[in-house]
Amino acid sequence: MCVLLSVSSYAQDEKKSNINFVNTYQFTLGFANLAPNESMMGDAHAEAFPAIGARLGIFSYNRFTVGLHLNLHRMPVKNNDFFGHFEKTTVFTPGIYISYYQPVTEESLFEPYISYDNSEYTTKGYGKELNAESNGLGLGLDYQHKVGNRAYVTFGLKYSINKMRTETHPNWEKYMNNYNFLSAKIGFTFSKGRL
Amino acid sequence: MKKLLLLALAPSLFINCTRDYYENDERIILEGKVMRNNTPLKNAEVRIYPVYNTSPTSGIISELTPNSSNDYVDDGHTIIKTKTDASGKIATSLPRNINTHIYAIKISSGYNSKYYGYISQYNTNNYYVNLGTLNY
Numbered sequence: 001m002c003v004l005l006s007v008s009s010y011a012q013d014e015k016k017s018n019i020n021f022v023n024t025y026q027f028t029l030g031f032a033n034l035a036p037n038e039s040m041m042g043d044a045h046a047e048a049f050p051a052i053g054a055r056l057g058i059f060s061y062n063r064f065t066v067g068l069h070l071n072l073h074r075m076p077v078k079n080n081d082f083f084g085h086f087e088k089t090t091v092f093t094p095g096i097y098i099s100y101y102q103p104v105t106e107e108s109l110f111e112p113y114i115s116y117d118n119s120e121y122t123t124k125g126y127g128k129e130l131n132a133e134s135n136g137l138g139l140g141l142d143y144q145h146k147v148g149n150r151a152y153v154t155f156g157l158k159y160s161i162n163k164m165r166t167e168t169h170p171n172w173e174k175y176m177n178n179y180n181f182l183s184a185k186i187g188f189t190f191s192k193g194r195l
Numbered sequence: 196m197k198k199l200l201l202l203a204l205a206p207s208l209f210i211n212c213t214r215d216y217y218e219n220d221e222r223i224i225l226e227g228k229v230m231r232n233n234t235p236l237k238n239a240e241v242r243i244y245p246v247y248n249t250s251p252t253s254g255i256i257s258e259l260t261p262n263s264s265n266d267y268v269d270d271g272h273t274i275i276k277t278k279t280d281a282s283g284k285i286a287t288s289l290p291r292n293i294n295t296h297i298y299a300i301k302i303s304s305g306y307n308s309k310y311y312g313y314i315s316q317y318n319t320n321n322y323y324v325n326l327g328t329l330n331y
Contacts, residue, residue, distance in 0.1 A: 040222075040288070080275070080276050080277065081277040081278075081287060082277075082286070082287050082288055083288075084217070084274050084275060084289075084290060085242075085273045085274055085275060085276040121219070126272065126273070127214055127215060127272045128214060128215040128216075128217065128272050128274065129214055129215070129216050129217065130216075130217040130218070130219060130290055131216075131217070131218055131219065132218075132219030132220075133219075133220075164219065165219075165220060166219050166220060166221065166222050167220060167221050167222070167322060168221065168222040168223070168224065168288070168322045169223075169224045169321055169322040169323040170321075171224075172222070172224050172288070176222055176288070
C-alpha cells in the first residue's frame, strides 16, 4: 500500500512539473527591419530602433511552450519613390508562438520558436496617414543565460516572412507583398524550473 | 472679444488638422515617360497628389491649364514624390485614398512646373496606369 501511494505521489509530482500555465515571461529591446528583402516595404524603410518585444508563455508541456507575443517598432521612411511621401511607419505585431528549449550547459539554453505574426502598419507624415496589414511567419532562436533563480539574460534573432494584404497588378505583386526582414533583440526571460 | 477671436481661429484649427487617409489594400502601379523637345527629361521632380473636386470624363492624360474651368490644380498633400530616371521614365505606385480615385501629376524641372491629369478609373486597368509619354 505504501509503495502504491508513493508511486502515485511521484506520478503526480512528475505531472505537476511537466505541465505549467503562465510561467514564462520575456521583455526585450532590439532592432528590426534588418537586412530586408527586395520589396516595397524593405526598400522604403530604414532599420527600426528600438524594437520592443514582450512574450507570455500561456501553456508549457515538458520543454514546449505555447504563448502570446507583442512587438512594436517604428522605422523611418528613407525612400519615397515607390512607397509614398511619408516620414515614419509604426508596426504593431501581436501573435502566437510555440517554442522548445534545449539546455546546452547547466546555466544556458537555446530556445527556437516559430510564430504567427499579425502586423498592423501605420505610416504618417506630411499631413497623411497610410494603414496596412500583413500576415507573417516568424522563425526565431533565443539564447538564454541564467543570471538568477528564474531570470535569464536573453539574446535573440528572428527572421520574419510577411505577406502584405495588398491587391495590385500581377507583375508587381511579389515586390509589393513579400516583405521579409531580420530582428535582433536583447532582454530578460523569467521562467520557473527550466535549469 | 476673446470669443470672437476663438470663433475666427476655430476654422483654421480644423483646416490645419485635416489629413489625407490612405489604405494599402490596393496599390495602383504607374509607369510613363517625360520628354522635352523629343529628348528624355531626366532628374525632373514628379509629384502626384489627390484631387477631390473634379470629375474627369475620359482616360486621356494631358497637360492641365490652371485657367480651364474643369482643371483644378491642388498642390496640397503630395502622396508621391519621385524623380524621372536617366531615360525620363517614371515608375511608382499609389495606395488607395479613401476619399478619391482621382489624382493629378506635377512635374518640375528647374523653376518651371507643369501639371497633368487625371489619373482616374478611366485609365486604370487591373491596378495599372500607363501614363504614356508626357511632353514637357
